[in-house]
Amino acid sequence: MKVYLIRRLLQSILVLFGVSLVVFLILHLTGDPTLLLLPPDATAEEIHRFREAMGFNDPVLVQYLRFFRGAVQGNFGDSLRHGEPAFALVVERLPATLELTAAALLVALCLALPAGIISAVRRNTPLDYVTTVIALLGQAMPTFWLGIMLILIFSVQFSLLPSSGRGDLEHLVLPAFTLGLFTTARITRLTRSGMLEVLGQDYIRTARAKGVSERPVIWKHALKNASIPIVTIVGIELGTLLGGAVITETIFAWPGVGRLSVQAIFNRDYPVVQAAVFVLASTFVVVNLIVDIAYTYLDPRIRLR
């Protein structure tokens, strides 16, 4: 158990190293970061001085080590547009993104678990077909289109919900549903197939034969065992949600890291871009580590490995 945890921790640190390397390389993709960071009308003199000041003449390895030391301390340089430290700008927006992601996950779980379970228990009934079709559509629907359609219906047509900004619960509804739909569809299908598999097992038949009534069989015996793959997918889906937040935030003008980074890319504000990618990727790594640790408690069989 301890060995597993330590190995898992070291793995995460290694991944963070890799993340920092990729984030560093973003600026060096074109070969000369100076051209990206300075306005196009900079004079040769300015370029020369800037290059010296930033240390872009040093060997790339030295530059990377310097970048890494900064990144670990949360120092990505100042935003070219706002003049503030890029990392602070990103961290300031992080709660909004986490709020949206958590809300989307909550929506997904609240819709998907009952839908998947009912679909499995009432297999091949109209209810099952409807759920399956909705889940298939949900998996095929692009987030940004869904968001726009929801705005069209609930904000433009019926003026029921606000279409942009962050504030009270009302503002959260449309973005959370938009971001959560794909995950809802996925978890629904997974819950359905997981439940179907478990319900065919011998111990379920045994429980039924012993006279256990249907409700505890489904909610206790079956769901507990079907929940293991669901927990895994929740960890993976968090990555999808954090990525999807970039687009959802842009559509609903949600003041989170995703919208900030899209704006930063169009403003050519690369320190902010780097900080945003690094922070979101790190969040994902940390969350996955937590999910994995939680997992070992849920499924004792893993501890033995």
Added chain:
Amino acid sequence: MDHQEAAESLVLVRPRREAEREWLSFLTRLARRRTALFGLVVVVVVMLVALFAPWFSPFDPLEQEITQRLRAPGWQDASGRVHVLGTDHLGRDILARIIHGSRIALVVGFAAVAISGVLGMAIGLVSGYFGGRIDDLFMRLADIQLAFPFILLAIAVIGVLGPSLQNIIIVIGVSSWVVYARVVRGEVLSLREREFVQAAVALGSQDWRVLLRHVLPSAFTPWLVVATLDMARVIVVESALSFLGLGVQPPTPTWGGMLADGRVYLSTAWWLATFPGLAILVTVLGINLLGDGLRDTLDPRLKL
């Protein structure tokens, strides 16, 4: 014709017939699943539309007619020509733009899947077959790759390199190998222990020969399923990039770009944003259903 010649021609003919029969039986099994058949039909139709876009298209997708802007679906212009899905903010026919937009979606889809598929297949083969350090290295790389919110990394890289068809294909292609590598690797791990592979090794075949002649054909089936399902994802990613303005640049019609245009006119002209999204939805749904059908027909054990 003597006996020997007859025997030879028989031998030559038989395998082909058998292969044909196998194909036919595969197709009938696939077609028996109604959802898979639906998916197949959608995919074929979209591909035909993309290939013959100029023949299908009722208008020139770039032709602007500013006096006919934001016309509702079914609008008939002075010369009696009907804009079935209406016109956009520059008076361009929306149906024509959707038809031509399918080209970018499919080109990016096929090209990116080809890059990531070949890359992932190679990494999966090598990783699974040789194991050890190489395997460790690639699997850690996969972990790093998976740690990135993909779309954010893609927009960051394309933001730096500049949006172009080529850059979009390369960025999506290079960063999507992980699923392929994992599935192929898993397959190779079990294939490695099978008798026919062991026999080839025992007979002294070189590693690359064992991999290409014996392992690869068997690992192809799960790879194909992954490739089909990944194609749907790539099309969504391409339209997301176009939606954000980082896709193929205007005036070339893209589904995502049309959606972004339509978003501005949401309160006055709903059709601008609605129809391109439906095009994405139907295409992606078709590919997903085909992929599910392929998986269930070819390899029901595969969990994706």
